[in-house]
Amino acid sequence: MTSPGRTERLVLPGVLTADQAAATVRGIAAVQRDDGAVPWFRGHHLDPWDHVEAAMALDAAGEHTRAEAAYRWLADHQLPDGSWYAAYHDGDAARPTDRARETNFCAYVAVGVWHHYLATGDDAFADRMWPVVARAVEFVLALQQPGGQIGWKREPDGSPVADALLTGCSSVHHALRCALALADHREEPQPDWELAAGWLGHAVRHHPERFLDKDRYSMDWYYPVLGGAVRGTAAKQRIEDGWDRFVVPGLGVRCVVPNPWVTGGESAELALALWAVGESDRALDVLRWMQHLRADNGMYWTGYVFEDDAVWPREQTAWTAGSVLLAVAALGGDPATTAVFGADDLPTGLPPNCC
Numbered sequence: 001m002t003s004p005g006r007t008e009r010l011v012l013p014g015v016l017t018a019d020q021a022a023a024t025v026r027g028i029a030a031v032q033r034d035d036g037a038v039p040w041f042r043g044h045h046l047d048p049w050d051h052v053e054a055a056m057a058l059d060a061a062g063e064h065t066r067a068e069a070a071y072r073w074l075a076d077h078q079l080p081d082g083s084w085y086a087a088y089h090d091g092d093a094a095r096p097t098d099r100a101r102e103t104n105f106c107a108y109v110a111v112g113v114w115h116h117y118l119a120t121g122d123d124a125f126a127d128r129m130w131p132v133v134a135r136a137v138e139f140v141l142a143l144q145q146p147g148g149q150i151g152w153k154r155e156p157d158g159s160p161v162a163d164a165l166l167t168g169c170s171s172v173h174h175a176l177r178c179a180l181a182l183a184d185h186r187e188e189p190q191p192d193w194e195l196a197a198g199w200l201g202h203a204v205r206h207h208p209e210r211f212l213d214k215d216r217y218s219m220d221w222y223y224p225v226l227g228g229a230v231r232g233t234a235a236k237q238r239i240e241d242g243w244d245r246f247v248v249p250g251l252g253v254r255c256v257v258p259n260p261w262v263t264g265g266e267s268a269e270l271a272l273a274l275w276a277v278g279e280s281d282r283a284l285d286v287l288r289w290m291q292h293l294r295a296d297n298g299m300y301w302t303g304y305v306f307e308d309d310a311v312w313p314r315e316q317t318a319w320t321a322g323s324v325l326l327a328v329a330a331l332g333g334d335p336a337t338t339a340v341f342g343a344d345d346l347p348t349g350l351p352p353n354c355c
Helices: 004-010 018-031 048-060 064-077 103-107 107-118 123-141 166-183 191-206 218-227 234-248 264-276 278-292 318-332 333-343
Strands: 087-089 096-098 252-254 260-261 303-305
Touching: 004 018, 004 166, 004 318, 018 048, 018 107, 018 318, 048 064, 048 103, 048 107, 048 318, 048 333, 064 107, 064 123, 087 166, 103 107, 103 166, 107 123, 107 166, 107 333, 123 166, 123 191, 166 191, 166 218, 218 234, 218 264, 252 264, 252 278, 260 264, 264 318, 264 333, 278 303, 278 318, 318 333
Parallel strands: none
Antiparallel strands: 087 096, 252 260, 260 303
């Protein structure tokens, strides 16, 4: 059982007390299966990206054994081509419910593995997970397009989808930088990854036309910042440009405009992006606003339809709780979390020679 002392970096005035943080960690742990899988909630599906998000939150809370079990699940169930299916019923690897293989889902293991290594210093873990990360990266980069963007997925029959998503590619860019950090740590240079990361980051920063138009979704607004492709003055300007469109003061962040629906995951991720570009006061405001989504058991409702004064959907997901804990951990100075999402010391890749 998690004790308040293990969540000292998850205490944030006006957001979480030590007891509240511990309750949230216990909520995520209760969702985790004995084999390490972390579905959205018991009886729902697991997707690899949100599974890693929950594992990272467990590490931020000091639950390293549980986090390692989550990564072991990924290692045990990686497909021969380096991927994972997009969804598994209740985390049961024998029951995939979506046999597509999404690139951003598969890449995110690199972020989690690097975060776990930074949190624990466990070289044996890094050694065990290196082949898993390397295979996942190779699967992802096989779908990189001539413009640098990464195709969205492979269909169940294996056919590639060349269309690229800005949010997904921003996340892949972050993952490639973490994979390169792991490679550097192991003294195993990966020049092809460096080229791919540089080209992808360039596309995210300068070529929105290379991605499907998902401008209505808040994730396309803040993810280039959260994923580290856009930082500095450009990041702050991007935040300003979308603020009034997506942020509902006192409630959180819309998932999609113009829908009157704020969501916990997007709100916590925006807070993390704000922190990453030095806007900690704003990040704290957003985290405070979204606490109306906190349930009595310490978990978080996915969203709230404010025109109807209704929680919707009626679900409490491990990844929403995980995103809150990671944002709080960053603001609280947790070293592994700040290193991964601050990204100052992550390799940047090699910039392309042309535009």
